[in-house]
Amino acid sequence: MSTNIAxxxxxxxxxxEINLDTLVGQGTIFGCNALYRxxxxxxxxxxxxxxxINEIQTTxxxxxxxxxxxxxxERWESAEYSRxxxxxxxxxxxxxxxxxxxHNILYCLGFDFILEGDISTGNVYKDSRNxxxxxxxxxxxxxxxxxxxxxxxxxxxxxxxxxVIPDNTxxxxxxxxxxxxxTISTFLDKLNN
Numbered sequence: 028m029s030t031n032i033a034x035x036x037x038x039x040x041x042x043x044e045i046n047l048d049t050l051v052g053q054g055t056i057f058g059c060n061a062l063y064r065x066x067x068x069x070x071x072x073x074x075x076x077x078x079x080i081n082e083i084q085t086t087x088x089x090x091x092x093x094x095x096x097x098x099x100x101e102r103w104e105s106a107e108y109s110r111x112x113x114x115x116x117x118x119x120x121x122x123x124x125x126x127x128x129x130h131n132i133l134y135c136l137g138f139d140f141i142l143e144g145d146i147s148t149g150n151v152y153k154d155s156r157n158x159x160x161x162x163x164x165x166x167x168x169x170x171x172x173x174x175x176x177x178x179x180x181x182x183x184x185x186x187x188x189x190x191v192i193p194d195n196t197x198x199x200x201x202x203x204x205x206x207x208x209x210t211i212s213t214f215l216d217k218l219n220n
Contacts, residue, residue, distance in 0.1 A: 031055075033130035036062055036069070037118040039139025040149040041193045044211050049218055054134065056092075057125050059117035061152045067091045073121040075102040075114075078157045095124050108178050113171055116140075119179065122188075132187045134214070140169040141176070141190060143197040173199050180206050 032054030036042060038061065050056060051068040058069035060079045063086070070092045074080045080096055097120050103112040118138055125133055139147050147169050152158040164172075180188050180203035187205055192198060194210045209217075 030132055031130045032132045032134065033057055033125035033128075035059075035118060035121045035125060035133055035135045035138075036066075037135065037137035037139070038062065038151050039137040039142075040146055040151055041139050041142065041191075041196075041211070042137030043151060044193060045136060045191070045215070049215075053218060054132075055125070055128070055130060057121040059121055061155070061157065063088065063090060064152070071095050071121070071124060073097070073117045073124060075117050075120055076157070076162075079117075082157055095120070097124075104175050105179075107182075108175060113175075115175070116172065119172075119175065122179070126183060126186055131185060132189065134189045134191060134209075136191045138190055140164065140172045141198050141201065142192060143199060146193075146196070147199075169199075173201065176206075177201055177203050 034050050034054045034056045036047065036056065036058045038059055047066045048068060056069045057071045057073060058066065060074050062069060063072050063083060072092060073095045074083055075097060083094055102115055104115050106112060122133055139149060148164050150158055150163065184205055187207065189207045189209050191209050191211055191214045194212050198208055
C-alpha cells in the first residue's frame with residue numbers, strides 16, 4: 028500500500044506551537060470547525076455542530092476547500108461502538124473522512140483531549156462565537172473521547188495515527204498498536220527535512 032498522508036488539524040491549544048502555513052503541501056489537510064477563521068490552507072473543513080455549520084455556511088469569507096457536513100446520524104459515536112451514542116467531535120469525523128478518501132497515515136494536531144493536565148480541555152477559539160463556556164469539554168468528555176479513539180483506531184488497524192504533542196507533555200494511556208505519539212519538535216524537524 029502506498030503512503031497517502033492526511034493532516035488533521037484539531038483546535039486544542041497545543042497546535043498554536045505550529046505555523047499552520049508550513050503544513051501546506053505536506054499532505055491533504057482536514058480542518059475542524061472554526062479553523063477557517065484564521066487559516067486558508069485546508070483542503071477539507073469538517074463541522075458537526077449546528078451553530079458552527081450555520082456560521083460556516085453564512086460566512087462571507089471565500090472558502091478555499093470543500094466543507095464536509097456529515098449527516099446527523101454520523102455526528103454521533105458509532106452504534107457499533109456503544110448503544111449509548113455520545114456526540115462525536117469534528118476531529119473524529121475528519122479522521123473518518125480522511126480514511127474514506129484513501130489516506131493511511133494521519134498526522135493529528137491539536138487533539139489535546141489525549142493530553143494530561145489543564146491543556147486537555149482547552150480550545151484555541153475559547154470564548155469566541157460558538158465557543159462559549161457551556162460548550163467547553165471537561166475531564167469526563169475527554170475520558171470518553173479517548174476510549175472512542177482507541178476503539179476507532181483498533182477498528183482501522185491498517186491506518187497509522189500519529190498524534191503530534193507538545194514536548195515534555197504526558198498523554199493519557201491509549202491502547203492501540205497503530206497510535207503513535209510524536210513531539211512537536213520532532214514533527215517540525217520532519218517537515219523541514
